[in-house]
Amino acid sequence: MPAQVITITSGKGGVGKTTAVANIAVALASEGAKVVCIDGDIGLRNLDVILGLENLIVYDIVDVIEGRCRLRQAMIRDKKLPELYLIPAAQTRDKNAVSPSDMNRLIKDLRNDFDFVLIDSPAGIERGFKNAIAPADRVLVVTNPEVSAVRDADRVIGILEAEEKGPGSLIINRLNPTLVKNHDMLSADDVLDLLAVELIGIVPEDEHVIIGSNRGAPVAFDPKSRAGQAFRNIAKRLRGEKVPFLDLDDTGGFWQRLQRLAGRK
Amino acid sequence: MxxxxxxxxxxxxxxxxxxxxxxxxxxxxxxxxxxxxxxxxxxxxxxxxxxxxxxxxxxxxxxxxxxxxxxxxxxxxxxxxxxxxxxxxxxxxLGLATRISKPRPEEGRKFAVEDLGEETALFLHRTLRSGTRIEFVGHVVILGDVNPGAEIVAEGNVMVWGRLRGMVHAGAKGNRKAMICALDLSPTQLRIADEVSAAIRPQEHPRPEIVRINKDGKLQAELWSPG
The missing domain is CATH 3.30.750 (Transcription Regulator spoIIAA)
Structure with a gap:
């Protein structure tokens, strides 16, 4: 079966696109899927750092596109997961080094060898974003439960609809259940109410995500992390499994939970 | 199809x-x-x-x-x-176009209508997402939401059968009789002719409202009541 090509994008920067790509890739590959991630953020590459593969880079995506190496030479195999590969971005070039048709050609060569191709889109809605969504079969839009991130997600969804890429599926990243409970943060329902798209995952705020990113060991490896679990669930949903959403509101004790249940009519 | x-x-x-x-x-x-x-x-x-x-x-x-x-x-x-x-x-x-450009949301859309006057209405059955701008010489009717970051500029009235959370400018060419109505009125900004009102706080239980210019020349929202 040819690969599913999934682009992860957001409009706004810093909402956790690259973290999401790394974690979903790790989760998919841990379950035995053949995965290749492509860092589309040319000039500002990060995915290699989060995956802990920075020091293995010899060739990058621009080298492939400009014919300085073969595709296979630019693919870095993960140290822990033999079925996970990374094609890194170039750090010394910019987005204009690649065109949407370059991306389509590159992905075409990967489709038959993998189950999933994950593309990490840069922030913004310009060239790099256009490159990243051009080959996508499916687009995941990452947002945070804050007004500016949601507004940018809305804009991106509008563009995806106009480009006939479908409205995309939504990942709400860094939700803090305590803040939501105190009405200090948008809830998942508030976000969905505005964006009106399919939800594919809610990832709770979790300091292990940052620690994992800094160590080059994505949190999806950590069986105890709630955020890791959320990313593993997203991976399962991408494979077509039905997985219930995490009950993030587990801050209370047994009695509070019971009260909540009783209060739910 | x-x-x-x-x-x-x-x-x-x-x-x-x-x-x-x-x-x-x-x-x-x-x-x-x-x-x-x-x-x-x-x-x-x-x-x-x-x-x-x-x-x-x-x-x-x-x-x-x-x-x-x-x-x-x-x-x-x-x-x-x-x-x-x-x-x-x-x-x-034959004077036919030989290219159809795909409309992109970042380009504002202008709808050209000739010889129909201000009584024409543009009816759009979709939600306007952030970054969409609709300009029209007559009235605009939206069946859907107007999200924050979306803009409607109409020379006539604007009616939103949905949630209005973006920016709407009615009577854009100076018609002070123009009005704006929505099922849920929580816009980022409203303008009628050259009057501007800042955001109206979202309501807990939204009800249909109409905004007009009142006697004092300010924008005023009123609950809509039938009859």
Missing amino acids: TETNSLIQIKGLRDGLLVSLDDAPWEEQRVALLTQVDGQPAFFQGARLALDVASQVLHVNELVDLRDKLSERGIFLWAVISESPTTEKTAQL
């Missing part, structure tokens, strides 16, 4: 229909298209139609004939797209 008829594909564009033909003999395709049109007159009536004729070579008499046949059925042929330079030239001769 895509029809089962193998010769012809019909697709709804945002501003009309795109009919794609293939390289089968022209006469066959022409008949197939007209048959299709006659089969669903209600669907095609009043449509703006762009025709993709692949590499068919068409001359003036053929295109004129088709254009007139379509026109008799209330269809406006405005564009012919072709890989053949001859056909392209023919289309240009």
Whole structure:
């Protein structure tokens, strides 16, 4: 079966696109899927750092596109997961080094060898974003439960609809259940109410995500992390499994939970 | 919509229909298209139609004939797209567009209406997402939401059958009688003529409201009551 090509994008920067790509890739590959991630953020590459593969880079995506190496030479195999590969971005070039048709050609060569191709889109809605969504079969839009991130997600969804890429599926990243409970943060329902798209995952705020990113060991490896679990669930949903959403509101004790249940009519 | 008829594909564009033909003999395709049109007159009536004729070579008499046949059925042929330079030239001769640009949301959309005056309304059945801008010379009716970051600029009234959370400017050419109404009025900003009001706080239990310029020359929202 040819690969599913999934682009992860957001409009706004810093909402956790690259973290999401790394974690979903790790989760998919841990379950035995053949995965290749492509860092589309040319000039500002990060995915290699989060995956802990920075020091293995010899060739990058621009080298492939400009014919300085073969595709296979630019693919870095993960140290822990033999079925996970990374094609890194170039750090010394910019987005204009690649065109949407370059991306389509590159992905075409990967489709038959993998189950999933994950593309990490840069922030913004310009060239790099256009490159990243051009080959996508499916687009995941990452947002945070804050007004500016949601507004940018809305804009991106509008563009995806106009480009006939479908409205995309939504990942709400860094939700803090305590803040939501105190009405200090948008809830998942508030976000969905505005964006009106399919939800594919809610990832709770979790300091292990940052620690994992800094160590080059994505949190999806950590069986105890709630955020890791959320990313593993997203991976399962991408494979077509039905997985219930995490009950993030587990801050209370047994009695509070019971009260909540009783209060739910 | 895509029809089962193998010769012809019909697709709804945002501003009309795109009919794609293939390289089968022209006469066959022409008949197939007209048959299709006659089969669903209600669907095609009043449509703006762009025709993709692949590499068919068409001359003036053929295109004129088709254009007139379509026109008799209330269809406006405005564009012919072709890989053949001859056909392209023919289309240009007849004043037809030879390219349809995909509307992109970042470009504001202007709707040109001639000879219809201010009483025309633009009806859009979709949600306007952030970054969308609608400009219209008459009234605008939206069946859907207007999200924050979306803008509507109308010379007439604006009615939103949904949640209004973006920016709306009614009476944009100075009509102070223009009004704005919405089922749920929580806009980022409203303007009527040259009056501006800042955000209206979202309500817990939204109810339909109408905004007009009041006696003091300020924007005022009132709950809508039937009758």
